[in-house]
Structure formats: structure tokens, C-alpha cells
Amino acid sequence: MIDRATAAPRLSCILPAYNEATNLPRVVPEVLAALARLSPHVELILVNDGSRDDTWAVAAQLCLQHPQLVLIDLSRNFGKEAALSAGLDHARGDAVFIMDADGQHPTALLADMLAAWTRGFDVVYTVRRTRTDQSVLQRRLTRLFYGLVNWQARVKVPPNAGDFRLLDARVVQALRLMPERHRFMKGLYAWVGFRSLALDYEPLPRLAGETRFGLRGAFGLGATGLLAFSATPLRLMGVGGILLSLAALFYGSWVVFEYHFLGIDVPGYATIVAGMMFLAGVQLMSIGLLSEYVARIYDEVKRRPLYLVARQTGHGLPDVPDAA
Ligand code: UDP
Ligand code: MG
Numbered sequence: 001m002i003d004r005a006t007a008a009p010r011l012s013c014i015l016p017a018y019n020e021a022t023n024l025p026r027v028v029p030e031v032l033a034a035l036a037r038l039s040p041h042v043e044l045i046l047v048n049d050g051s052r053d054d055t056w057a058v059a060a061q062l063c064l065q066h067p068q069l070v071l072i073d074l075s076r077n078f079g080k081e082a083a084l085s086a087g088l089d090h091a092r093g094d095a096v097f098i099m100d101a102d103g104q105h106p107t108a109l110l111a112d113m114l115a116a117w118t119r120g121f122d123v124v125y126t127v128r129r130t131r132t133d134q135s136v137l138q139r140r141l142t143r144l145f146y147g148l149v150n151w152q153a154r155v156k157v158p159p160n161a162g163d164f165r166l167l168d169a170r171v172v173q174a175l176r177l178m179p180e181r182h183r184f185m186k187g188l189y190a191w192v193g194f195r196s197l198a199l200d201y202e203p204l205p206r207l208a209g210e211t212r213f214g215l216r217g218a219f220g221l222g223a224t225g226l227l228a229f230s231a232t233p234l235r236l237m238g239v240g241g242i243l244l245s246l247a248a249l250f251y252g253s254w255v256v257f258e259y260h261f262l263g264i265d266v267p268g269y270a271t272i273v274a275g276m277m278f279l280a281g282v283q284l285m286s287i288g289l290l291s292e293y294v295a296r297i298y299d300e301v302k303r304r305p306l307y308l309v310a311r312q313t314g315h316g317l318p319d320v321p322d323a324a
Contacts, residue, residue, distance in 0.1 A: 002094050004118045009094045010041040010317050011114075014087030016080050017101035018049040021058045022208040027103045028062050028069070034107035035068075035097075038114050043316035045070045045087045046101070050077030063314055070314035074307050081183040081221075082307040084163065088172050092317045096167045103207035105164040112199060113166040122168035122194035125161045126201045138218065145222045149187070151232050157190045157225075158198065168194065180228065181299050181306060184221065187229035227292055234293070237286045244282065 002009065013035055017024065028044065035042040046069060048056050056073055063069045072086055084098060095117050099105045105126075113124040131139050146159040163185060167175070174192040226233060258264045 004094075004120070008039050008041060009114070009117075010043075010092070011035055011039050011095055011097065012043050012045060012091035012093030012317065013097040013099060014045045014047065014084060014091060015099055015101040016047045016049055016083035016087060017051065017055050017059070018077060018080070018083070019051045019053045019055060019209060020101040021051070021053045021055045023102050023206075024055065024058050024062060026207060027101055028059075028066065030103075030107055031099065032066055032068060034110050038111060041093075041317060043068050043070055043091075043093065045072065045090050045316065047083040047087045048073045049080065049083040050074050060313065067314070068316070070312070070316040072312050073310045075310040076308075078307045080163075081185050084185055085175075085183060086307045086309065088167075088175055090316070091172055092319060094169050096169070096172050098163050098165055098167070100164065102209065104203045104205070105162075106201060106204055109164075109199065109201055110166075116197045116199070117166055117168065120195065121197040122171050123165065123189065123196040125158070125165040125189070125196060125198055127158065127160050127198050128162060129200045129202050131160070141218070141222070145225065148232050149225055149230050151230070152235070153230055153232075155187075155190050155193075157187050157229070161186060161189075161198065162203075164201070165189070170194070179303075181302075181304065182224050182228040182296055183306070184225040184228050187225055223292075227296055233289055237289060240282065240286075244279070 013031060015027070015031070020027070024046075028046070032042070032044055035044070044066070046059050048059060048071065056071070059069070059071050063071055070090060072090060074083065074086060078086075087098070088096065095114065097110060097113070099107075109126065113126075116124045131142070134142075142160070146157065150156045150159075167189075171189075171192055171194050174194075175188060178188055178191075
């Protein structure tokens with residue numbers, strides 16, 4: 001292990017990019033300049049996540065001017081979580097930054113993050129101070145999501161923590177050991193633990209282009225987060241079953257009581273139909289939820305690679321033997 005306080009650290013920075021051709025010529029030099037102020041040994045790993053615009057051509061052009069650039073071209077769009085995994089697999093720095101390629105993450109924060117790392121923190125993550133760019137509905141859903149994920153969970157996922165963070169090489173190593181295909185990175189970061197520090201920040205507006213995480217994308221990731229990271233939905237199903245059984249027990253007792261003591265013959269037709277439909281609905285819903293888990297198990301056991309690299313250019317940091 002290196003002495004964080006004295007040695008010039010080797011820094012990696014990962015930028016996942018999907019259709020960011022217009023942003024890269026501004027973001028890449030800016031990030032490189034910020035990194036250069038921190039250490040002479042840096043690499044910038046740009047993961048092209050199957051962009052449909054000319055992100056790759058633009059990145060290759062930038063690569064000619066900046067030898068610190070490593071380009072990884074995935075064979076198709078695998079999604080941000082997979083692109084991040086590709087970046088983490090290739091990062092060789094002592095500390096690894098993760099940023100967006102759209103200029104939303106202020107480079108001014110990198111120095112503070114590294115300072116925290118120097119003081120001994122292994123994970124420095126950023127928490128967005130406000131969510132004013134999102135609708136009330138989105139914010140409500142976000143709160144509900146974190147509430148559900150963290151309900152009774154041993155490992156709490158910090159709410160509103162983003163992907164913009166610094167990871168120590170040991171944390172990166174730990175993340176590489178995570179074999180799951182359905183990746184909810186925020187959950188994985190939380191799961192590996194290590195000494196963590198949160199920094200507040202205000203996300204900048206996107207330079208150009210549009211976010212790929214609208215309400216639908218957020219729902220998809222939210223579902224992955226919930227299903228891959230907590231058994232809460234399964235538990236709720238169990239709780240629902242218990243409540244329903246109790247209700248049925250009480251109702252049944254009441255009917256018996258009515259019949260024997262009040263002498264009321266309960267006409268059952270409507271009750272039976274309503275009860276059957278309700279219970280069939282609950283059962284189908286539960287089976288549907290179970291199927292979600294089964295489908296994910298099916299995906300996991302296939303053991304497909306998380307991403308495929310079509311091509312790669314640039315060398316990045318040289319490997320150092322452990323003794324160094
Ligand atoms: N991204 C990616 N693959 C995708 C979608 C997004 O690599 O399938 C990258 C994107 O280029 C950007 C980052 O992930 O660098 C965040 O994406 P975006 O700005 O759309 O999300 P938001 O900032 O709204 O969370
Ligand atoms: Mg963005």
C-alpha cells in the first residue's frame with residue numbers, strides 16, 4: 001500500500017459516455033486539467049457505451065492530443081452500470097474517480113475528494129444538495145424507493161448519493177469481485193463498506209444532449225435496486241398474506257357467530273365472488289413479484305459477461321508491482 005500523504009498518488013478517472021460527442025471536447029480537457037493539478041500520474045478511462053453518435057471518433061481524436069486517455073469501446077449499449085464496471089475493471093490508479101461525461105459533475109470537487117482520501121477515507125461520495133431539477137413526483141418516488149430499500153436492511157444505501165465519487169484501489173478491487181449481472185452500483189458501493197465520507201454538491205446543468213434517465217429509466221433502475229438489493233418486496237408479500245389470513249379468520253368467526261347466536265343466514269354469493277376475485281388478484285400479484293426474482297435468478301445463472309469490449313486504445317497508467 002502506498003503512503004497516501006506523501007507519495008504522488010496514481011489517479012484514474014472513469015467517464016461512461018453514451019452519445020456524448022458534443023460534450024467530450026469540453027469535458028475531457030477540463031477533467032484532465034483538474035486531475036493534472038492533483039497528480040502527475042493520471043489516466044482518464046473513457047467508456048463508450050455503444051453510442052449512436054460519433055462519440056468514438058471524437059474520443060479517438062482527443063486521444064491523439066491527450067496520451068493519458070484510455071478508450072474502451074463496448075460492443076453495444078450495455079447501460080451506465082455496466083459501463084462503470086468496464087471502467088473499474090480497467091482502472092489501475094491508487095484512487096479512482098467516477099464522473100459523468102456530460103459536465104454535470106463539478107471538477108472543482110476533485111481536490112476535496114482527494115484530500116479526504118489522503119486523510120484516510122476509502123470512499124468519498126457526493127450527495128446532491130437539492131433535487132430542484134426534478135418534479136415533485138420524482139422526488140416522492142425517490143424517497144419511497146430509499147425507504148423501501150433501506151427498510152430492515154443491514155446495509156443502508158445512503159439516499160441521494162450519486163455515482164460521482166472517489167474509490168480507493170481496495171474498494172475497486174472489492175467491486176470487481178461482485179459477480180452479479182443486475183448491477184445497482186449504489187447498492188454495491190454500500191455493500192462493500194469501507195470508511196466513507198459524504199460531500200455535498202450541486203449538480204451543474206447538462207452541457208448538451210438529454211438525460212437518459214427519465215421517469216422510465218429511473219423506474220428500471222429502481223426496480224433493479226429493489227429486487228437485486230432487498231428482499232423487502234418478498235417480506236411485504238408475507239406480511240400481506242398474514243394480514244389477509246387474519247382478516248379471513250375474523251370474518252369467518254363473525255359469520256359463525258351471526259349464524260348461531262343472531263340467527264342470521266348469511267347470503268354468501270356476493271361475498272364469495274368478491275373474496276375470490278380479491279384473493280386471485282393478490283395471488284397473481286405475488287406470483288408476478290416472485291417471477292421477477294426468478295427471472296433475475298435466471299439471468300444471474302446464465303453467467304454472461306457484464307459487457308463486451310469491441311476495441312480499446314491508449315495505455316493508461318503502467319502496472320506497478322505490489323512491492324512499489
Ligand atoms: N450513460 C451511459 N450509458 C447509458 C446511459 C448513460 O454510459 O446507457 C452515461 C452518460 O453518458 C453520462 C452518465 O452516464 O455520462 C449519466 O447519464 P445522464 O446524464 O443521462 O444521467 P443523469 O445525469 O440524468 O443521471
Ligand atoms: Mg447527466
